Amino acid sequence: MTASRERQTVGRAATRNLLTDNPELYEARFPDPERLAGRWAEDCLRRHGAGARVLDMGCGTGRDAARLHGAGRTVTGADLSGAMLAHARVHHPGPAYVRADLHGFDLGRAVFDAVVCLDSSLLYCHTGDQLDGFLASCRHALVPGGLLVAEMRNGAYFLGRTDLLDTPTVDGFTWRGTAYRSTTTLTVDRTAQLLRRVRVWTSDDGAPPLEQCSAWRLLFPLELRHVLAAHGFEVLELHDGPGPRTEPPWREGQLPGTTTDADRLHLVARLTAPR
Structure with a gap:
């Protein structure tokens, strides 16, 4: 998933985004050596009989898109970050990679059998209009x-x-001989219905501290069911685990759960209304 919607400050002056500017650093910070996210998504697609054409919305560095491509699917990865897309084309070839905004995207005449949106990318739709734009585009x-x-x-x-x-x-972790340390604080903004994150990066290479701010929409299960139904989707699965980022993580052959109480949501929905 891309970090392109983060706001960055160094000494309160907006400059750069450490992770988006350095996709290899992003992958070092958030490793997925077993490609659990892509494998979980492929399992969902296979169990529900999806066709081969897949759009990975918010594809980030392209790891999950490439995993789906390796499973035999025709994949398009979409993201806002040019650096992430450039990295994906070189390091995770196979899919087609395009720049698109999940708040509302139009890929022309391209049609897909599935849209995949992993690692809370959907929650960068902070407002009702943005969420409507995403689902209408889907x-x-x-x-x-x-x-x-x-x-x-x-x-x-x-x-x-x-x-x-x-x-x-x-x-903390070390990448290319530099030790990085991140301090992350989460707060709930109840008025905006957002989970806000402030992450402060420090490193031992003499660079000044870098503060990056982002937020996710706090969507509730019944709210999600309602907005999906309004856009013509039938919910097939909505559960808290197992999944690629749960503890314990999902493994091959595991069936979805029946509760929505833990800190992750996993969704499979089918478009039942006409396009």
Whole structure:
């Protein structure tokens, strides 16, 4: 998933985005050596009989798109970040890669059997209009009976729970001889219905601290069902696990759960209305 919707400041002056500007660093920070996200998406597509043409919306560095391509699908990866797309074309070849905005996209006459939207990319639709724009675009891009497969944070998890909010999370790793350290703080903006993230990067190469801010829409399961139905989608699966980012993670052959209580949501929906 791309980091292209983050706002960045260094000493409060907007400059660059550490992860988007350095896709290899992004992959080092968020490794997926087993390609669990792509394999999980392929499992959903296969179980529900999706055709071969897949649009990976918010494809980021292209790892998941390439995994779906390797499974025999004809894949288009779409993202806003030019750096991410350039990296994907070189390091994860096979899919076609295009620049597009998930708030509303038009890929011309291209039609797809499925739209995949992983790692909370869908939650960068912060407003009702943006979410409507995404789903209307999906409806236009999909064949009748096409699938929407998504994986994201679960807004309902934050009803009365503060364990992910109480203490900043500190992570560190080394990339190309430089040690990086990130301190991440999550807060709930109830008025905007957003989960806001502030991540401060430091490194041992003498660079000044870099602050990056982003946010995800806090979508609740019943709310998600309602807006999908309004756009002509029938929910086939909506559950909290197992999935590629749950503990324990999803494994081949595991069936979807039946609850929506944990901190991730996994969605499979079918377009039942005409395009």
